[in-house]
Amino acid sequence: MQRTTPGIDIGKYGGNTVWLACPGCRTWFPVSPRMLAPAAPPACCPACHREFSAKESS
Numbered sequence: 001m002q003r004t005t006p007g008i009d010i011g012k013y014g015g016n017t018v019w020l021a022c023p024g025c026r027t028w029f030p031v032s033p034r035m036l037a038p039a040a041p042p043a044c045c046p047a048c049h050r051e052f053s054a055k056e057s058s
C-alpha cells in the first residue's frame with residue numbers, strides 16, 4: 001500500500017464520492033455524497049471558488 005500524497009486520492013473512494021462540475025469554469029471535483037442532500041450547504045469550486053448547489057450541476 002502506497003500513500004505518498006496527502007489529501008484526496010482521486011479514484012480511491014469511488015463509492016463514497018460524488019463528482020460535480022462547476023457551472024462557472026467546468027472544473028470537476030469530488031465532494032461528499034451528503035452534498036446532494038436537500039439541506040446540504042453549497043459546494044465550493046476549488047478552482048474559481050464559486051459556490052453553487054450540488055443539485056444544480058446534475
Ligand SMILES: [Zn+2]
Pocket residue numbers: 022023024025026027045046047048049050
Ligand atoms: Zn469553478
